[in-house]
Amino acid sequence: MEPVMVDAHLDLAHNARALGRDLTLPLDRLREVDPHPETPLVTLESLREAGVAVVFATLFVDPREGGREDWEEEVWVQLHLYEAWEAQGLVRLVRDGRGLEAHLQRFPQDRVPGLLLLLEGAHALASPEDLLPLRERGLRLLSLTWATGNAYAGGNAEEGPLTERGKALLQAMARWGVALDLSHLAEEAAWQALEVFPGPVCATHANARALVPSPRHLSDRLMEALRERGGVLGLVPFNAFLDPGWKRGDPRLPLEAFFRHKAHAEAILGPGGVGLGTDWDGGFGLEAVPQGLDRHRDLRALGDAGFLGENWIRWLRGWL
Numbered sequence: 001m002e003p004v005m006v007d008a009h010l011d012l013a014h015n016a017r018a019l020g021r022d023l024t025l026p027l028d029r030l031r032e033v034d035p036h037p038e039t040p041l042v043t044l045e046s047l048r049e050a051g052v053a054v055v056f057a058t059l060f061v062d063p064r065e066g067g068r069e070d071w072e073e074e075v076w077v078q079l080h081l082y083e084a085w086e087a088q089g090l091v092r093l094v095r096d097g098r099g100l101e102a103h104l105q106r107f108p109q110d111r112v113p114g115l116l117l118l119l120e121g122a123h124a125l126a127s128p129e130d131l132l133p134l135r136e137r138g139l140r141l142l143s144l145t146w147a148t149g150n151a152y153a154g155g156n157a158e159e160g161p162l163t164e165r166g167k168a169l170l171q172a173m174a175r176w177g178v179a180l181d182l183s184h185l186a187e188e189a190a191w192q193a194l195e196v197f198p199g200p201v202c203a204t205h206a207n208a209r210a211l212v213p214s215p216r217h218l219s220d221r222l223m224e225a226l227r228e229r230g231g232v233l234g235l236v237p238f239n240a241f242l243d244p245g246w247k248r249g250d251p252r253l254p255l256e257a258f259f260r261h262k263a264h265a266e267a268i269l270g271p272g273g274v275g276l277g278t279d280w281d282g283g284f285g286l287e288a289v290p291q292g293l294d295r296h297r298d299l300r301a302l303g304d305a306g307f308l309g310e311n312w313i314r315w316l317r318g319w320l
C-alpha cells in the first residue's frame with residue numbers, strides 16, 4: 001500500500017476566497033481558467049489524486065488589510081466554507097483523535113482528504129476567550145502571528161516579545177487542546193512561548209535559517225528545542241525559501257535545493273521529526289517551486305513514508 005501523505009500547511013479557503021479559485025475543479029481545468037499570473041498547484045482533486053490523507057488547512061486573513069472585525073468575519077466565512085465542502089463529501093474535517101482514526105480507516109477506499117483546522121495568526125481574536133467558539137467547531141492548531149506583530153506576539157517581519165495577552169492565549173490553548181505552530185513567530189517570542197506553553201508544539205511551514213538567513217525560518221537552536229518537545233517541522237518547497245539568491249522570474253531550482261534543507265533539518269530533528277508543509281498557492285505558484293514538482297503527487301519523490309506523512313500522523317496521535 002502506498003504511504004499516506006500529510007501536508008501540514010495549505011491556505012485552501014484563502015485561495016478560494018481571496019483569489020476566487022474553484023478548488024473543486026480538476027487541477028488541469030483550474031489551470032486553464034485561472035486568470036492569475038501564478039499557475040495554481042492545488043485543488044481538492046490534486047490532493048485526492050496524490051493520496052494526501054491529512055491537510056492542516058488554514059483560516060487565514062491578511063492582517064495588513066482591514067481591521068479586527070473584518071478579520072474575525074472572514075475567519076468564520078472560511079470555516080463555513082470548509083464545513084460546506086465537508087457537507088458535499090469533498091473533504092472530512094478531523095476534529096479529534098477518534099475522528100483521525102476513523103478517517104484513516106476510510107481513506108484508502110474513498111481518498112477523501114482530511115482537514116485539520118489551523119488558525120494562522122491570532123490577530124482575528126479580540127481576546128483569548130474568542131478561541132473557544134472556534135475550538136468547538138474543530139480548530140486544533142494555532143500560530144500566534146502571521147508576518148506582522150499583533151496583540152499576542154511579535155512576528156517574523158515585525159519582531160517583538162510574547163505579550164501578557166499572548167501568555168493568556170497560550171494558557172487557553174493548553175486548556176482546550178490546541179497545538180502551537182511556531183511558524184511566523186519572532187525568535188524572542190518563540191522562546192518565551194515554549195517556556196509558557198506545556199502543550200504540543202510544531203512548525204507547520206518553515207525551512208532552515210542556517211541556509212536561508214531570515215527570521216521567517218527556524219534557527220538551529222529552535223529546531224533543537226522542537227526536537228526536545230517531540231515536535232515536527234514541515235518543510236516548504238518554495239524556491240525563495242530554499243535559496244536566498246532566487247528571485248521571482250528566475251528559472252525553477254533543481255530538487256537538490258530542497259534536499260539541502262531536508263538534510264539539515266533531519267540532522268537536528270532526526271528523520272522522525274521532519275515532514276511536509278508545502279504552503280502551496282500561499283502567495284506563489286508553479287513557477288516558484290523546484291523542477292519536477294508540478295502537483296502533489298510529485299512530492300512522493302521527496303522522501304520515505306515517515307517524511308511523507310507518518311511523522312505527522314505519529315505527532316497527531318500523541319495529543320489529538
Ligand SMILES: [Zn+2]
Nearest residue numbers: 120184205279
Ligand atoms: Zn504562512
